[in-house]
Amino acid sequence: MTILPESRHALAQELCGRPVTSQADATARLTLAKDLLRDGHDALADALRDQVLSTFPDHDAARSDAMAQAMKRADFSRLADLAAAGLAHRPDDLELLRARGIARRRLGDLDGAIIDLRHVKQKNPSLDALALMELGRALSATKQHSEAIAAFDMAVAKAPNIHLSCMRRS
Secondary structure, three states: OOHHHHHHHHHHHHHHHHOOHHHHHHHHHHHHHHHHHOOOOHHHHHHHHHHHHHHHOOOHHHHHHHHHHHOOOOOOOHHHHHHHHHHOOOOOOOOHHHHHHHHHHHOHHHHHHHHHHHHHHHOOOOOOHHHHHHHHHHHOOOHHHHHHHHHHHHHHHOOOHHHHHHHHHH
16 A cells, blocks of 8 residues: 555654554654655654654664764764764664764764774774775874874775765765
8 A cells, every 4th residue: 555645744743743652663653754755854754763762762773764864964963962872772883883983073073083983993894985084084183194094095995986975075
């Protein structure tokens, strides 16, 4: 059964007024949130996801979707908050630590970014190019040039054109 976009919007508004009652309800709301994003109703999708996270703070799919949207929108404050909340439940989660490190660098918390991204790099030597570029930028800004150059070199080795995309987004 297909739900028309205007019906999805009305359903989501109704659900926002009700508590999340179960994991199945949470899954249904996340599915609806994805449809709402496709329809251009980002704020309503965020509200549904936030409801799921307030009821189930360790809900991986809700946190992952919310973090992906925050990254896409360059909302690094929200990304940092989501990652920090996730780390409260999963302190050893390298993906959450990576996301918080990237967000911290973008928000100007260079020391925090370096701590997070160095830890991820130590635990996961195959750290992705974006995270390595962010680590390199934070190290460079704090005058740790030799380590910054090594991070930049590793990033370019993993993704030879990364410097072009990162120059556009810095």
